[in-house]
Structure formats: structure tokens, C-alpha cells
Amino acid sequence: MKITFLGTGNSQGIPIIGSKHPVCLSKNPKDKRLRSSVLIEKDKKFFLIDCGPDFRYQMLRSNHERLDAIFLTHEHHDHIGGLDDIRPFSFNMNKPIPVYGLRRVLENLKKRFFYIFSENHKSNTSRISIHELDSYKDFFIVEDFKVFPLSIWHGDLPILGFRIENFAYITDASSIPLQTIQQLKELDILVLNFLRKAPKYPYHFTLYKSLNAIQKIRPKKTYLTHISHMIGFHEEIETRLPEDVYLAYDGLIIYET
Template identity: 45%
Template sequence: MQITFLGTGTSQGVPVIGCTCSVCRSVDYRDKRLRVSVHLQVAGKSIIIDSGPDFRQQVLRAQVDHLDAVVFTHEHKDHTGGLDDIRAYNFRQQQDMPVHAEPRVLAQLQQEYAYIFADHKYPGVPQVAQYPIESETDVFEVAGVPFQPIRALHYKLPVLGYRVGGFTYITDANYLSPESIELMRGSEIIVLNALRHEQHISHFTLQQAVAILEDLAPARGYLTHISHQLGRHYDVEATLPENIRLAYDGLVVGCQ
């Protein structure tokens, strides 16, 4: 499996519009963070988790010229705002794009992208095939690839993370049940959100995320959904355990 981090930033991205902090003014490319998304190449398939507002820019940069499916974690706009741009794949591949999400998330997409789901469509709009994720515990398939859903809470909003083989991806969470933690255990790579140092109502802090990763002890842990409040990449990474790194846009890692 090859994993490409298309975006590792929080909902505003980094730099933040109008901000002059040291992170937003940094010239380190690792401090330039688009909205969070990840691309999986596994078993000959190309799958993206979350298509946020930067989707077009991300897939052009990563040269994702074929896409077999999109899987959503939840309905917030920083994770769904690029859905319209899947139409380029419709034209190229001459087929509907499979979209996997919980029924609640699909309903929100139908509301926000009413023209995609209309009975009488405007020519050229995106074409999607909806695949509801009906269970938060049962394995389902995305383009023939098994996905294990992992329930998390984003404040009071239920969201899904996913385990694919030895790779586990959790974003936009501030609570994982003991049952969810056990589903993650044994992963070779675990990706977890870490917004900032200070307590937050709906995201893990750096310290909380590191504590979870230290308990699970993957070979490699990566932190994502990072805000400018966390600090500069170079400075923060120097404080982390050796097997835990900050993810950054464009990072490519391999996993069984």
C-alpha cells in the first residue's frame, strides 16, 4: 500500500488568511497545509478519503490521474467541499464515481450538492454512485478493498475513521472508545489528528494524540489536521518520540 498525504491542515488551512504568526510566515514547505485528505493506492486501486475544498489542487499536485472511489469520514465542508471536481474523473473514466459514506453524510451531500442528485440533471454535472456505510463495526468493501470502520466522536458528532490492512486513519476526533482503540491496535501505521497544544472542544491536542499513539505503539505514527497554533513543523517534530512524526502535504509512506 502507498499512502499520500494530500492535505494535513485544519479547516482554515495553513497559512491562515490574514495571519502573520511565525507558522503562517514560515518558508518551510512542510508548514503549508491544505485541508485534510489522504490518497491510498492499494491492490491496484486508487481511493481517496475525504475530498475537501482543495481537492482539485491536491490531485493535480499528486498526479492522481485515476480514481476508483471516494470515502468520507463525515459531512463537514472542509472534508466534502471538493466533491464537484470528481467530474473530471467521470469524463476521463466514463463511469459514475462510487461515493462511500454514512447515510447521514450522504443526505447532507444531497442537500449541499442538490444539482448532482437532481432527477433532471444539468449536462456535465458530477455523476456519483452512492454506497451507504450502514454499520459502524462491519467491514465493507471499497473497489474490492476491505475497509474496517472505526467510530470516533468529533465533539458530539459521530465520525468514522478507517483501518485498511495495517493502516489506520482517524481525523477530526476528540474521543475514541475502548472498542475503537482495540480495532486500531496492531496497525503498522496510525494517523491521528492533533490540532494544537491547548484543549479543544472537538479535536485531540498534541499531547492527547501522542498518548494514544504511545499506548498503541505502531511502528510509525503520523499526526494530521494540524493548525497554525501547533507551531512550526521543525520545532514541534523535534519534541516527539522517534516513531511519531508530523505528517505534511505530499508525504508518501508505504504500508503492508
């Protein structure tokens, strides 16, 4: 399984428009972060987790031409804002792209992208098929692969993470239920959000809470994502992380065997 980090930034991305913060002014490409998303490739099938507003540019620079399914963690703009840009994939593949998410998230899509769901298409819009997920269901099947939805809390909003084989992706977590911790045992690779070092924040893990969750889950390797400029410079922070914990960066490719 090949995992490509399309983006590793928070909702504003880095650099922030107009910011003079040193990280936003950094020349290191690892300090430049688009909104968070990953592309998973397995047996010539391609699965996207979240489709943010940077999706078009992410696809152009990663040079991918196929998309077999999209899994949505939740309905915030930095996770669904690029959905209209899946049009070339649905046209080229000549079929709707399946989109999986909680009922609340799918209902939000119908309102926000109402023209996609209109029965009277007057222009070339994206073609998608929607599939409702239940966070308490053990797994669902996509292209013969088992995908496990993971119940996560983002402040007081229930959202999803996803596990495929021994890889799991969690973003925007502020807490992880014990039941989900049990679903995350024996992971080779965990991707987990880390917004900033401190202070405490009610909607996202800070460094202490991320490391605490990693200790409970005990994956072989962890890559941190959904990062803000407030963590500091990539090269400096990575040297201070525990063994087998890394900062992800845009364009990073890893493999789960």
C-alpha cells in the same frame, strides 16, 4: 500500499488568509498545509479519504488520473467541499465514482450538492454513486479490499475513521471509543489528528490526547495530521515528538508493507 498526504491542515489551512502569525509567514513548504486528505494506492486502485475544498489543486499537483472510491469521515466543509471537482475522474473513467459514508453524511451531500443528484442534468455534473455505511458493521468490500469503518467522536458528533489492512486513518477525533481502540491493534501505520499543543479543546485532540491515544493503540509508526498554525513550526515540533511519531506534511508519501 502507498499513502499520499494530499493535505495535512485544519479547516482554514495554513497560511490563514490575512494572518501575520509567524507560522503563516514561514517560507518552509512543510508549514504550508491544505485541508486534510489522503490518497491510498493499492494494486493500481486509488481510494480517497475525504474530498475537501482543496481537492482540485491537490489532484493537479499529485498528478493522479484515476479514482476508484471516496470514503468520507463526516460532512464538515473541509472534508467534502471539493466533491464537485471529481467530474474529470467520472468523465475519464466513464462511470460514477462510489462515495461511502454514514447516512447523515450522505443526506447532507444530497442537500448541499443537490444538482449532482438531480434527474434532469442540464450541465456536466459529477457522477457519483452513494453507499451508506454503518459504523457498527465489521467491514465493507471495495474493489476486493476489506475496509473497516471506525467509530470516532468529534465533539458530540459521531464520525468515521477507516482501516485498510494494517493502515488506519483518523481525523477530527476528540475521543476514541474503547471498541475502536481494539480495532486498531497491530497497526503498521496510524494517521491521527493533532490540532494544537494546548489548551484543551472539545472537538479535536490536542498533543497530550493524541499521544495518549497512541500509547493505547501502540502502532509501529504514527503520522500526525489536521494541524493548525498554533502547533508552531514543523521542524521544531517534530524534534520534540516521541520515537516513531512524526508530523505529516503535504506531499509526504509513505508505504505500508
